[in-house]
Every structure is written in structure tokens, then in C-alpha cells.
Amino acid sequence: MTKKKLGILGGMGPKATSVFFEKIISNTVAHKDQDHLDMVILNHASLPDRTVSILENKKQEFLDAVRQDFMLFDQSGVSNIAIPCNTSHYLIEEMQSMTDINIINMVQGTVEYIRDKFGEHRKVAILATDGTIQSGVYENECKKHGIEPFVPNKELQQKVMQTIYKIKSDVDFKASEFESIINEVITKENCTDVILGCTELSCIDISEELKSYCVDPMDILVRLSITLSGKTTI
Structure with a gap:
């Protein structure tokens, strides 16, 4: 090429x-x-x-x-x-x-990656900005490929946004704060995969165990x- x-x-x-x-x-x-x-x-x-x-x-x-x-x-x-x-x-x-x-x-490529690697009938958590969630861009793409999207509730979404804007404003925070969000959607909501749907989330050094559940659109x-x-x- x-x-x-x-x-x-x-x-x-x-x-x-x-x-x-x-x-x-x-x-x-x-x-x-x-x-x-x-x-x-x-x-x-x-x-x-x-x-x-x-x-x-x-x-x-x-x-x-x-x-x-x-x-x-x-x-x-x-x-x-x-x-x-x-x-x-x-x-x-x-x-x-x-x-x-x-x-x-990037959105289409991410969902197609999940479908091709893991197959359909997955329950995928979307961790992203309020704008991304409101737009439904990942939800619609997931449904198009036979994948069930999960959107955080209001309280959990607020925590996601706080994490994103802390990174944008260069405020120190512990990776464990974000890891607790990932852990919650996996254990309580039975999600099989987690889309790190904001590039600020790509900047967080999460544990290898939780990383195995995550798909990073930036990657x-x-x-x-x-x-x-x-x-x-x-």
C-alpha cells in the first residue's frame, strides 16, 4: 500500500x-x-x-x-x-x-471491532460525555450490529463526567475512582464489555484486570x- x-x-x-x-x-x-x-x-x-x-x-x-x-x-x-x-x-x-x-x-470501527472479536449479543457499557450519551451515537451503532448498549444512570453518569473534566482541567484524581465505575457496570449491570467512549478516559492507567473488559476507541x-x-x- x-x-x-x-x-x-x-x-x-x-x-x-x-x-x-x-x-x-x-x-x-x-x-x-x-x-x-x-x-x-x-x-x-x-x-x-x-x-x-x-x-x-x-x-x-x-x-x-x-x-x-x-x-x-x-x-x-x-x-x-x-x-x-x-x-x-x-x-x-x-x-x-x-x-x-x-x-x-472511530465509533463505527469500535463497535465493529467488538462484534468481530466477541460476536453479537454482548451487553456493552458506554462510558462517555453527556454529549455522546445524549446523541446516541454509540447506542445506535451498537443496535445496528446486534449489540445491547448500556447507558449509566444519572448518578453514575455524573461520576463519569466529573472524571472527564478533571482530566481536562488537569486536576489530580485517583484511577481507583474511575475503576469503581467500571467495576460497577461489570458486577451490578452484568456488562460484558466497556467502551471508554471519551479520549480523556484513554489517559487513565487502569488495572490490567479491569482493562481486559475495556475497549478503547482511541486504540x-x-x-x-x-x-x-x-x-x-x-
């Missing part, structure tokens, strides 16, 4: 974008600099909050803000665009209509980005 340049629309948030970039590097088979992907990273941190855009019906503000980004990617000769932000995928069809460059669908996006760019994953 011909080597292709990857565009990364980041800044949602910056820490998650940094983790995504590092994962691309560490998961690419490479023996020298020239073996790695050529990437154009736009850390557009000033983009409107995605959850606010959804909950307050202000999606046009977000779409107007990213329009220039797609023009820059086009000018840079990018072949595929990765967006390491789950919530923004609610608007993937509108974003795709703005550009002829393929936008890698899925990393692998799709590498292979679509003509490289091999480790």
Missing part, C-alpha cells in the same frame, strides 16, 4: 491528542524516522465544547469552526483524517460533507490510522 499522509484534528482535548500521537508512534512498525507516518496535526483547542454543542443545539458553531481545518488538510495533501474525540463523531456526516478527504469513523482509531496510511501496526 502506498504511504499516505494522515491529518489529525485535535485539541479536543490537547492531552488526549498528545496521547493519540504517542500511540501512533509506539504502534507503528518502524526502524528509522522515515518508517513513521507523515502527519499534519491541528491542535484546535479553541473549538467549541462538543457536549455543549449537542445539549444546547449549537452544532453549527462547531461545524463553522472546523471548516477551515478541513481546507488546511486539503492544502496539505492529507489522505485520511483522524479525530480523537468521540463526542464530535455525532457530527461526522456533516463534517464528511465538508471535505472529500476520508474521515475515519481502534490508532490502528485504523496506521493501516489506512499504508503502514503496519505492532
